[in-house]
Amino acid sequence: MMTETQPFRLATGGLVDRAAPLNFSFDGRAITGFAGDTLASALLANGVRLVGRSFKYHRPRGILSAGVEEPNALVEHRSGSRREPNSRATVLELYDGLVATSQNRWPSLRCDLLSVNSWVSSFIAAGFYYKTFMWPASFWERIYEPMIRRAAGLGRTAPAHDPDTYEKATAFCDVLVIGGGPAGIAAAVAAGRTGARVILCDEDFVLGGGLLGDKADIDGGSGVDWTRTMAGELAAMPEVSVMGRTSVTGVYDGGVFGAVQRVSDHLPEPLPHQPRLRFWRIVARRSILAAGAIERPIAFGNNDRPGVMLAGSVRTYINRYGVAPGRRAVIFANNDGAAGTLDDLAAAGVDVAAVVDSRDGSSAAVSVAAARHGVVMHAGAMVTQAYGGHGLRSVEILTSDRQRERISCDLLAMSGGWNPTIHLTSHLSGRPRWDEAAAAFLPGSLPPGMTVAGAATGNADLNACLASGAATGLAAAHDCGFSGRLPSWRGHGSGDGQCHQPVRPLWRVPGARGKAFIDFQSDVTTDDIDLSVREGFGAAEHAKRYTALGMATDQGKTSNVAALGILAEITGTDIASRGTTTFRPPYTPVAIGALAGHARGMDFHPRRLSPAHPFETEQGAVFVEAGAWLRAQYYPRPGETWLQSAEREVRTVRGGAGICDVSTLGKIDIQGPDARAFIERIYCNNFAGLKPGRARYGLMLREDGFVLDDGVTMCFSDTHFVMSTTTANAPVVMQHMEFHHQCVWPELDVQLTSVTEQWAQFSVAGPLSRELLRRVVDRQHDIANEAFPFMSAAQVTVAGVTARLARVSFSGELAYEIAIPAQYGDSLLRELMRQGEAFGVCLYGTEALAIMRIEKGHVAGGELNGHTTAADLGLGKMMSAKKDYVGRILAQRPALRDPERPTLVGLLPLDHGSQVRAGAHLVASGRAANLENDEGYVTSSAFSPMLGRWIALGLLASGNNRTGEIVRACDPLRGTESLVEICSPQFYDPTGERLHG
């Protein structure tokens, strides 16, 4: 019957492609499976039953299930930088060359030294870590934690950067169907036939759900044939998309769903230009949850031995994969599904030793099946214990007349009933309700627009699934304005009857011996639940946290409900009053990469480049991130350090001329009859008197009275102004102004437009800057000192192109800023450099810019930090007393006017060679360097080429009155300290002669 290379593969049957063998390896052993296998089915086909070790006790574990709920068969998938721990073998689609490794064992899977944990397990029950490793506290980080981390674990993450790419996408539909089993297919077909836009998401790689695992018959044909026919019909519908390998993982407000599409996980590596995963945001007007149900294990002694499996999964391995999961089986169930399991096992040629039905009375369906197959039937009996180390060898049963009996077997197919897969119904805080008749949690209040179909409703019979699918599909389409006829199909399957009422839950076997596991992945046993209740953690949420039940990567898919049932039993309450733990997204684990999409590394946010970026790159610029921009930081010549480069750039500017790209400064075009009135309310200083052709420095406060930003505003006419902002604050300032325009003063007739990216802008600075500009700006414009004095602004032309020129200075030199439409930016900079050659001009970057502004005591990011007032920065006199403006009232608060507030000061290290770093704290001389004596801190520092020493700006308590005082600048983080003298922040050209030159 069995083939030679795959001893447990059935000779016929299953949906695998026997003509397509696939080679893979598990723990280094070369094995062969078939296309259509999962890793789990291929391992079982080859008789590999031991696949992993448990989290805490290192117990040998096999394969429990055939789906996403798998708690045991977790492996490391792939190797090297693509290694992914905790991959569920049961859903891992086999491909040629797949490499999988068992995890959490040392030195090998069969001989795991830490399985000694199992022998000392009575000492490491739930709560053990909390109690044992309490003290001494200093042992935690150095001894306890590393030790526990080595012992416990769920695989290793990849050692290097993930080489794959990830995508995000958005889709819209009328009806989203979640689940590709009979109910989901019926719903999608019913809705699709009306012409509605339908998306069907199925987490599996073959459509069909339960129809693949059970023997099914629909309208006289097989369930698989029906699935193929329907899939063909769906594929032909232009408004329907069937998304396979796609798990809907979360429900969000407004009909938004999150879904992960595994684009390349079934391939050795992604195809060129293909992502590994694609995260979908699906917007749906209606949704149908047809996610099926997950079978319940039963807690009896050693129920975690490899070979103990869920009954429905046993049917799936037989029917879908053509694999016999064992040679001699015992069936243990509390429901009529046992009949179908028996039929399928018998049909596969597996010897069934006994059927153990926990129910007291004999079940007609199961008894009839047992009699038909000549199998011993034990009604009212229980399996109490499993035997066998690395694989099941026998089970002990307790018969209805209290006899203990050993039955040898290598497979136990167990079924404690089914839990409808209703996780998604509670993502928007809907509470599942306990249904006594169904003995299951059923959907409670649903997310708006969602209906539930199929086994997720609590009835898994094929006919019911087809009918509820068709009805909900048509109803959902109807809600979206489509109409059609209700399709009708008739079917029955080998899973029928397993949810038939009444089902009495069987959470745990009374009198079980040995460890009876509830949560296999977290290694939580029934004894742990008992302990939890004894120690006062009997509420569901407490027990969960005390035992870690349901907190592993499977999120308790096979354990949460059982734990609630056992808690109810122990405390003598009913399960409905125990409540339920809350299901939260994601339903199944989502790789962080899928959530990040392209936003990784330098693509974390969009990168903005100056129009002159190409030329600056040619000139050897080193770039730095500034807000969302890349800005030229310095332009090193061969052999220069950044500091040497910046120093040279400063000397060139101050000695002749230099050019800096300031395109990144925010630029806001303000137009309208009320433009001036609006600016007056936004800036704290006076703009009423600003005449056309002039520019003015403006200071902007937040409504709470602290400084928001500063910049120069040019006036071109009474109804047209252009404001500049700092690079980093440009978006914030724009939003601030839009808020005040639209929400606070909508009556003002003014328009605001961000033109930051529309204009390239260059600062031309230095004593020779005017001569240089004369060669670039068209001749008809008079920019002589008298005609175009400091703070002039004008529209000019450059080679006939409209440009804007302002005589403003951040460096303290005679300086101009020239702006030109962005598409000419690169050309203008090239032309300025060409014309400047005669003047020895250089490009300078943000480092030189920062040095020069610190030499001049101009504030920037370090000082405009959201904690400073205008007065703190020495700009208090700018605040107008004659008008209302944003921040005026709250700037009057006593704490903001406190004379002892830290204010801007200059700092000079007494030792000229010693560097004071930004972040160092200022402490009065002779005082200890502690928080209590902290009087302020250094905000910016630079080596001044002009002064030949380090200089700094800082904020110091009562700083205005302390000129000449020596204080300590302490930097305990970097372990440095120096004595600094308080001085005026204007280090260079304090009278400002140079900018009028």
Next chain:
Amino acid sequence: MRIHCPYCGERGVEEYSYRGDATVRRPDANGPDALERFVEYLHLRDNPAGSHQEFWQHLHGCRAWLVVQRDVRTHAIESVIAASRRVAR
């Protein structure tokens, strides 16, 4: 969450930026108790379990500031209007 912008139609929440309570109005800066009123305007908020009137900006869209009526218990949005179209007080 999806917000229906009066200018652009229904768009995902990721296009919007939240500011907060839209029931507050900037007080008269020349009033006798201006300081107190501004502190309330800026800092004091009611937080009822129910419907809130909130400022949102369609930041990555038309940049209109909106007044959104939203039930914070369910995130159900009851109405959206452009802030500049609000009836003056």
